Amino acid sequence: MASAYAVSACGNYLSLIALGLFSYTVTGTAFGVGAVMALRLFCGFVAGFLSSTLLTWVAHHTVMIGADVARGTVMVVLALGGGRTSTWVLAAAVAVLGAGNTFSNVALRSWIPALVGGSARARANGSLVMGRSLATVVGFASAAPVIAFGGYPLAFACNAAGFAVSAGALLVLQRAAHGEGAEDAEPAADAGAVKPASGTESPGTEAPATGSGMKAQATGAGTKAQEPAADPVAGGRPKEPVAAGRPQEPVRRSRFRWRQTAAPLSGVLLMMIVLRGIDAFASSSHNVALPVVAHDAHPGEPALFMTRFWATWAVGTFLAHLVLRRRKSEAAWGESAFALGTCAMALSFAAAFWGLPAAVVVAAAASAGFADGWTEIVYASRLQAAAEPLRSRLFGLSAAAEQSGFALGTIATAAALETLPASVVVSAFHGVAVCGALALLTSLYVSTRRRRLSRTGERPQALSRR
Template identity: 50%
Template sequence: MLRFRLLVTSYAVSAYGNYLNLIALSLFSYEVTGTAFGIGAVMAVRLVAGVVAGPVAPVVGARIGRRAVMIGADAAQAVAMAGLAVGGEGTPLWALGCAVLVLGAGNTFFGVALRSAVPVMVGQEGRAHANGLLVTARSLATVLGFASAAPVIAHGGYGTAFAVNAASFVVSGAAVLVLRPRTEEDAPAPAEPAASVPGLPWSGVPALLLGLVALRGTDALASSSHNVALPVVAELAEAHNPALYMSRFWAAWAVGTVLAHQVLKRGGRARGERAFALGTCAMSCAFVLAFTGLPAVALVVAAAAAGFADGWTEIVYTSRLQAAADRERGRLFGLSATAEQGGFALGTVLAAAALESLSPLTVVALFHGAAVCGALALLFTTRPSRVDRKTTGRRYTGERPMSEKPSEGEATHGTRTGDGRLPGA
């Protein structure tokens, strides 16, 4: 586990650079393009690259190995950011476009490879705890990245911010290269029949898993609304210092995600789809509550509750997909990356348009209402039947002891994942 903890540390460094870069790249895009539309176009290129890379990442990983994919993704992103750091304010628009294209695809390639390799690194029984460590590392990196963006840019300019991001990718890639984590199963999986290898990424995926991925995509769409609306609310609530408002919000959110990991690792069970659906409901309600004009203390509590539910759902969801057989995990996480990035991209456009005529609370409530409806639908479809109760004598909870590995039938058929996402997405 020590080797994995070192890998998590390097992942946190990379995540810090990503969130620092998220602020720097947005401001830099405005300087290069000169318009707000340009900022949106640059972000769209990055998101679309991540969506397209989703189904490609598991195919590449199966051919060259997940560890090679992780190293290659970090190396490509490091080169892209180093190019922007050297070019500085004289960077042409086409070079900026190429860089964000590499960032979007690289984040997806790395994320799919890492998430699908976790059960190989730590074993099925340790995957929930490992996912919790990754979520905790990313949450802390989010706060530090956002908090340090302003002073880094103010004192060193965009070139320094980009150089720091490039260095963070070097640290991450070097850690994977030196630590050489085990990312592939020892025994090669038997080849699937030709009929089970369809052209569409979702073909052959069990309906329950498709429901989980669809809800995750809906959650990403909903989360885009509070990411877009929060700066507007911060400006209205504390016009003298909106950055402080946002920092307080995201710091409380990060504390909540850390607490979720602490609770789940003491639970002793790998939670299932019902826990994921309930967590999605709780997260959406907490985010909506945070936009109702609460006083400062109550806002911190609501943000922490949203973070707790956010961390809970991510750990549960990722662990659930990782219960699938090794040969299936890459495809599941590739499909998940496409759903998450696609949902967030669509939601960002729709939420920004809706804010032109609706209040932030209304927009956030509408978007998160869709996530609640999806979660309730999943809860309804997974509720225990009377036959199950009579046969087993107990309620089905969708959970299994964390020490219990999935059976061959379960793993093969998938009984149960930026990562360049924004926080709370």
């Protein structure tokens, strides 16, 4: 699945450059290119709000396969149309691409716990981040030679082939899920289900582990309560205790499934999603400013400069995956780790644009990649700790926040670069991300201190009653 995702993402980044140039060829104006990009972002923004509702009615893998088929179809249409493509056909294709990307990403992220299990979701997220990072470098680096060799039709055909590979991998996973009877189901470890005593085990024999760190003790009576286990990715909060020997009652689904997605969200999760949108707003600055800096610093080979920068960034994300897969402590997966990683990423990207020596720029790019991979893995794993349908709702809101933040940041960065140097613009935008991360850290500190004070205040009262 990770390999298919990387192939599909590589085609996406390849067609991102090709589609921008092709849009200028079709529309003939810079305003037309901006309108096409705005339409794509707007459709992705709307799809973020609709994705949670869609996933309550349609299976995750079905949504992803449908998105791959739809995006692959429009890529084939653009490849066959070539220079004869009309503006309306281009607009329809861009709308499908924007909505399809969001639907596919939300479905994939929210499907990970059911696909690999709750305990392995962080490692799966790391594999996806690593694959996307490599796809970014390969897709951007291959855009120029592919377009030079076969034109826009070849670039669009490569993207369509990537969608076909992704759809094929999903079909294989779908058959495997049908064979195991676990299609789009929550794993027992996440649900906290415990196997009842079968009566064939002798007293004192341990039953197989059925939860995160929980074991069912098959005693004669079979009524010993389970100790709740803490989920490190969920911030260390313990799960609800389940009595041994009693099967968990099935979750009752409302006939009106849309009501299940209307549950209120916690303040911490909302702040994380808002910070993710602010991070996308800040990240748009270095994406827009990097080509400008590349042309100014290396006018003879700007593409080589950008390839080196993103390759170093990809190495950093790979290192983040290697580090996080070895850490199982609660501190590595908490909200504080996400906020601190956002600060480190913002400061690293800002340092890369201050005209420092080449070795320092390489170190800053690697540091930015490490922090970017760290925050991506921690953030996705934290949202995946929620149960469905809340999980799909969280990722849908996150996609909408990221799309809107990146769109606003792109427009603001383009306007700011007309009068200010790239170093000032990138530093100012990432300074906003640092402020948002500090606000989240302050909120976490205040809430933690209040909990500690409330606990210390309850103990003397309990002792005085005795």
